[in-house]
Amino acid sequence: MKKTHIPKLDDFLGGGVPEGSSMLFSAVPGVECEAFGYQILNGFIEDDGKGFIFTNVAEPPNITYEFSRYGWDLETHIEEGKAFFVDGASSFIGMPPEGKYVINNHEDVYEMVKKAINDVKGGVGIINNLSTLIDYTDPTEIIPMIKGWNEEASKTGTVLVYLFTEWDYKPDLVESLKECFNCVVSLNSIEERVIIGQGFMVTSASWTKPLTNMVLFFVMQPGGVKIYIPKILVTGPYNAGKSSFVKSISEKSVSVDRMALEKFPTTIAMDIGHLDHGGFVADIFGTPGQERFDLMLDILAKEAVGAFILIDSSAPQTFARAKEMINKTHSEAIPNIIVANKQDVKGALSPEQIREKMNLNEQIPIVPTVVTDNIGVNQALDTLLKLLYG
Amino acid sequence: MIVCIESGIPGFEEMTHTDSFMGGIPENSTTLVYGPPKTGKSIFSYQFCYNGLINEEPCLYITTNKGLKMFIAETNDYNLSVDEYLMNGSLHIIDTVSDILEKKVEPTETVVNSEINNPTDLMVNIGSKINLVRNQNPRFRSVLNSATTLLAYNESMLIVRVIKAYLMRVKEAGGTPIITYTEDSADKIVETMLKSMVDNIIRMDGNELQIEAMKGFGKSENNYIITENGIKLE
Amino acid sequence: MIKTTESGIPGFDELTSTDEFPGGIPLGRTTLIYGPPKTGKTIFANQFTYNGLENKIPCLYITADQGIKQLTNSMMEFNWFLQSYIDNGNIYIIDGISQLAGVKLEDTNNYKTTTIGNPADMMVKVGIGSRYVYRKCPEFRSVLDSATTLFAFNQEQMVLRVLNAYIRRNNEAGGAGLMTYTEGSTTEKTEQQLLSLFDNLIRMDGETITINSEYNQSENLDGFTSVYNITEKGIVVNH
Structure with a gap:
């Protein structure tokens, strides 16, 4: 079992996440999601593991900066070879790419991420962001792509964490997506005209019967995901x-x-x-x-x-x-x-x-x-x- | 009151002068010069660049359609010789053409090569050049001549993003950039995007120079001719 | 009766007022201002923003087209001084573009940076921002300038999804939303889909302004069309 380092989540999942599992963090638009992925990566590395971030939404320097706001030193992790980027963002806006793997064509994503999964055997990979990936991928290819990665992860004992924003996709797409993962955590909002609170809830986990309470959380900079007692x-x-x-x-x-x-x-x-x-x-x-x-x-x-x-x-x-x-x-x-x-x-x-x-x-x-x-x-x-x- | 800088085009300041507008090109604003092929857009950009240089405003000139040699030759043709400024370090050139022609120029303090089909490399060069020029004088000019070639060699939306980043960076550093573009050379959507990203739009059709939009000024048009000293408004 | 807030554009509220509709910009709705490039759409949005601020109405402002520095400077050209409202916290700015200019700015309580290619992050900040302004005044204003830049940096379908979520969030909170978009900067199909997201449309073509809203269905269309000028004081609608 690996710890996610998200408070309460490990308890809910019966102690943590088995090696080689895939997790989907599925957020309502407006609810913070990235922090979960980043916190898991940081936790894995602090436990002497390895990890990578695939990004198609922000250039690596921006993510490194974001980490520093949380109080986590990604830069040193990268220097020490414990973490690396699969940069799928920079070259699409003409910025200098930064990362072990650089994606110049969307068709290369599959192979590059697969290599990355192999490189961090027993570690963790963060896919940020699955929604953007869907938009750049042929709809018939997205599910096989995820399944392929998850299979690779399972073989190598790597935990894969996907970050996903539930924009108004067709319900059957979301449904079939969710079936691809060992564990789905939904991130919801509490609203009264505006978002007044955020909560996470484990909706499924293949290895245990999870507790399905909703846990309120907030995100601190520095600090990361904290449980919020309302x-x-x-x-x-x-x-x-x-x-x-x-x-x-x-x-x-x-x-x-x-x-x-x-x-x-x-x-x-x-x-x-x-x-x-x-x-x-x-x-x-x-x-x-x-x-x-x-x-x-x-x-x-x-x-x-x-x-x-x-x-x-x-x-x-x-x-x-x-x-x-x-x-x-x-x-x-x-x-x-x-x-x-x-x-x-x-x-x-x-x-x-x-x-x-x-x-x-x-x-x-x-x-x-x-x-x-x-x-x-x-x-x-x-x-x-x-x-x-x- | 919007501060303007001289355009370098004889007659332009008079054309744009009103009671509430001093005339010229608004400082630290972005301008698109476009129109059909061979209507003098490049010449406009040479004059704009040259005018800055003689007023001690350094210039970053990105040439994507003519190699350095050709650039120097053409500016000489219109009596806008830039040799002196290349020597004294106030004119900086990014040349993306000579590489394609396999006639890379010898890089100097002021001239660097880049690759037309490698926007990332171009952006890296732009980034470091802007820093250099800005340190010489925060009141500087920049020219991208032309967007057309970049669009022809790359995925067009990528170039729209790169141009946006270029304009943002020059503006943020305090400079005044212009970009040139040949009308209808890319998709209409791209053309609209380019127009929406700049503050001022100037169209040259061979006879008339039309200011389609200029902040603080509005619209106007005037006939022009191309003389041995460049463009002149009548 | 639908509630509105004054636009701050001389002549606009008079032009849009009918027996059933008080004129101005509707609350609990998002209005799209569109038209060819350089016709004054951003000026309209900024004038609306500033009018609110002067009347102590807070504003959530997403700037995707200009960084905060250029935004403040370009508003200053009309004698609209944003800085004091940034300082007193009445405007909440989400800056999606300064990072692209290579500027690293520190976030504050009411100034957040995001990456233009990261709509999920933008929406998180919209969520926090709308709560922030809502608490100051439930009749807040919300401006996004402009959707065009979002289209340049993201897949068209993704932008539509994001804008849809943004509109929903804004309408639920009850604010008066305004978004700008340059006509012709996406494919025809996408543009149609975009326009259909809005109940209220304002088109500015450089000379005339046309308001097509859910409130003038029964009205003579001419009543909602007029010429306008861009002056030193911003947009002025003839009426």
């Missing part, structure tokens, strides 16, 4: 039951309470919890409801990927305030749902009544709950997660 915000007007809600969805929670008024304890700093719901992990932040803490809401909202807006269903006078908070999360492009709490209290409004009263459009889900009795809490969680991950 923050989920719990907000709403004063006395809607936010602290109880944080407690009920968290494994453990801490609340910074103070007896603000003699009778009603209220959160003056925040509630913090940690959620693990069906493999989905997140940090939970509950904010105080009073307006004087709005600055804190602003700060937390900037980092959150989703929000629960809690309201006291029996207190319509607080709805205007709740609406204000919804708008705040909208302006930060955070998916949110309304948790209509205290459904057990006399005079509590139903979700439909609340929707009408607050003039909310149909897109915002409203989930009725009685948090203190743990009624509706799981539904609320599932609703938000569905909104986040589709």
Whole structure:
């Protein structure tokens, strides 16, 4: 087994990647993909392996520079003969090629990459980018080409990593492409009008039954691919039951309470919890409801990927305030749902009544709950997660 | 106000002078000179180059359709002798023709050979020459005469990219480049691409010099003749 | 009713306004400006960008044709000073071409370099950039100048795919998108496919400007055609 050096990914794949396997990283346009390939190559070399990068998208000096931004020294690896380029980019824009192999005609790609696979026996090859390759290759030849490389890789024990952007190709092409690889990792986006988060998920692995949780990640320069523990915000007007809600969805929670008024304890700093719901992990932040803490809401909202807006269903006078908070999360492009709490209290409004009263459009889900009795809490969680991950 | 440099063509400055435009060729802009064969595009480029040299603006001249000897002979024909500037190091030439004719010139401080069918080698030479020229004077000129030959010997989109890179590099370094091109010698798409990449477009049809576009100026046309001293606007 | 944002081009908003349509550049859409070379398409796009910046509307600007230095310089010719907006972060620039000029520029929060031949990387930056400007103002502007350069450096089908993804991203975010393209710089078939990606088309031929949008179907076509001039202050549409 070889390590990919992508956090969590090795665990999901049962420890790593067997020698000679092929992997496809398939990204939705806009999701970072190159970093995965580069990180794997860097990891292999640091484990005393060898590797190459085939590029048809950027000239080698640009890639070397990109590596340095991640804090990885590709230049030295190349000098020491541990890494090399198959340069399929430079000569197509008239730049001086740089690499052990240089491609001047698209027809040469197959043989050159095949040689490279042999040169790094037991190491890794990064194919950047498969999408561009498709465009320059006869459609009937692309699959045999990939199969040929994968066969060569399997013979020589080389791991091949393909980077692929899923532009609007015909679905059957994508389908048949994906069947060529031992392992497919899809890189998806979490969107609310704009991309607010990125996640990877193993969709198949021939050697193990992989865990198929979606792991949120971000890419750091320097640093590379890092796992991102998302923050989920719990907000709403004063006395809607936010602290109880944080407690009920968290494994453990801490609340910074103070007896603000003699009778009603209220959160003056925040509630913090940690959620693990069906493999989905997140940090939970509950904010105080009073307006004087709005600055804190602003700060937390900037980092959150989703929000629960809690309201006291029996207190319509607080709805205007709740609406204000919804708008705040909208302006930060955070998916949110309304948790209509205290459904057990006399005079509590139903979700439909609340929707009408607050003039909310149909897109915002409203989930009725009685948090203190743990009624509706799981539904609320599932609703938000569905909104986040589709 | 857009700063202009002299074109070297008698009458051009007057033709392009308006209340809001000083006349000449906008400094640090890119120009395409095109038209049917034998209408004086090369002569235009010699005059442009020569005018810079006599004003102490060095020039990088890339000749892809005439070898060095021919270039020198033709400039002499129009009383635009460049010998002095080749000697004093202010005129730099990349010659991609002599190689094809198997009459490579002896490389000197100012003259290098390159290969017409090797755009990469050409770009490497261009890159190092621009550095040289820029260090002499950031106000410099450059000529690519002509795009037509490059297009004839190579895949045309590759040449479009190379020309884009060439123009970008000269511009980035502060220079003012012109390229020449024979109308209809390549695909229409290529011609449109070339036009879209430059700031100014000048067409010469044998009688008229038409400024089809020039930034800060617009359009204009004027008759011209070719005299023993080169092109002259009437 | 469709929302629009002012174009910043004198005469343009008046020309495009009807009973159902307020005039200007639509939000949540991407508009293509096309026409022969050197007819003022880039000037239009830059004028639109600058008008937004002056009104505190942020802009995501993909420059594929000129490096950042030339972009700033060419805008300065019209007295549009971009630098202060680069400094205050109201413009997010994706520079696809400076690398080709051999310049190595450091990325900042709102300035990113990419390689013109690497559309996947460009889209990653578009993703980050649109979030950046969206958070500043959901009615942001988004400009790509120009698609022509993308066509010079990539396969035509790939460019169409990328532009399609870009348009979708932009429209979903709700910004007002503007893209330039030089007529005749791809094959006829590709050009048709490209034009069909857009609901709104502006054609500039050097003398007249014609707007062909989803909003003037019922209108007399002449109402959306006018002559224009390129002046020291940018494009001016006669109306």
